[in-house]
Amino acid sequence: MATAPSRFLRRRIGIVALFALLVVATLVSACFGTRDIALSTTWQAIVDFDPTSSEHLLVVNQRIPRALVSVLVGLCLGVAGAVMQALTRNPLAEPGILGVNSGAAVLIACGIAFLNLTAPVHYMWLGLLGAALAGAAVYLLGGVRRGTNPVRLVLAGAALSIVLGALTQLVILNGLEEVFERFRHWMVGSVAGRGYEVLLPVGALALVGLVLAFALARPLDSAMLGEDLSRSLGGSPNRVWTLAGVAVMILAGAATAAAGPIAFLGLAAPHLARLIAGVDHRWVLPYAGLLAALLIVVADTLGRIIPPQGEISVEIMVALLGGPFFVYLVRSRRIAQL
Incomplete structure (x- = not known):
């Protein structure tokens, strides 16, 4: 059996290796598109930017922010x-359980239909607002103030998502054809056309959400034991649920608002993280984040390389790449129990 120091060392090495792979994948991602650019030119654009070079301008102004x-x-x-998954003790839980996808979708649909919005940055702010309102509504409907009941929260999220989905369809189907086309481009899940005007606010929100989530790593370990055991260990389940819910709303809301609803990542990445790092959330959280980031960067890159013309949306590529591997993990019974 491996000793604690050796497990700690392996986990640290794994984090460093994943981070290095992510950096390489990000640089490679900036090389491909409608106009392929050599890796050496991409690197030169980053370290020695030449504003007179069209390739440098393309890398710095479009490719790099998209990759980031x-x-x-x-x-x-x-x-x-x-x-x-830790809060609900449900291996099938994912960020959309709080209704963030449906909340973002309904406000973006209204913005396109009634305000004639077209820019991704406008979609982002509306999507963020919708995700936050939907998440708060799920918490109130789930009666979290009366106690931490995962079943109540899941049912409230499912019910609200159905209602908001119906409202979204009502707006889109009764709007003009161009409304449907604009909404469709956001709904398929894509990072195309996302520049610094999206990157900067998403980065700020991500930083807040990540700091809050990592601060809750130890309390999440006790939350997985249930409310009674968590209290006996000196924890405060209501406080943990509230803060964790805020963290999820910030993280999932920012991601959905920036790139549209991207399924599967929030479901599969934590399972892969627990498979590698165990159940300690001080390690599960960074592993899950890095694995999901690596998968989406690789998927976005391949989505630009595979088709002879145009590109495949990142949501489709994520499902095509990660789905079969996740099914293999399930069939091999290597998914960690919650």
């Missing part, structure tokens, strides 16, 4: 999924 948005979205969804 992908990283942030992955980090947010991976960590948010790990927090949700």
Whole structure:
């Protein structure tokens, strides 16, 4: 049996290796698109920017912010999924359980239909507001103030998502054709066209959410034991649920608002993290975030390389890449129990 120091060392090495892979994948991602650029040119654009070079301008103004948005979205969804699975003690939980996807969708649909919004940055702010309102409503409907009941929260999230989904369809189907087209481009889940105007606010929100989530790493370990055991260990379940819910709303809301609803990442990444690092959330959270970020960056890159023309949306590529591997883990019974 491995000793505690050796496990600690392996976990640290794993974190460093994942971070290095993520950096390499981000640099490679900036090389591909409608116009491929050599890796050496991409690196030169970063360390010695030449404003007179069209390739440098393309890398710095479009490719790099797109890649960094992908990283942030992955980090947010991976960590948010790990927090949700710990809180609800449900291996199928993911950030959308709080209704953030449906809340973002309904406000963005209204913004497109009634305010004629077209810019991704406008979608982001509306999506963030919708995600926050939906998450708060789920918490109130789930009666979290009366106690930490995962079943009540899940049912409230499912019910509200159905209602908000119906409202979204009502707005889109009764709008003009261009309303449907604009909404469709956001709904498929994509990081195309995301620049610094999206990257900077998403980065700030991600930082707040990640700091809050990592501060709750130890309390999440006790929360997984149930309310009674958590109290006996000196924990405060209501406080943990409230703060963790805020962290999930910030992380999932920022990711959804920036890139649209991207499924699977928040579900699969925590399972892969527990498979590698065990159940200690001081390690599960960083592993889940880095694994999700690496997967979405690779998926976005392949989505630009595989098709001869155009590109495949990142949500589709994430499902195509990660789905089969996740099914293998389930069938091999290597998914960690919660």
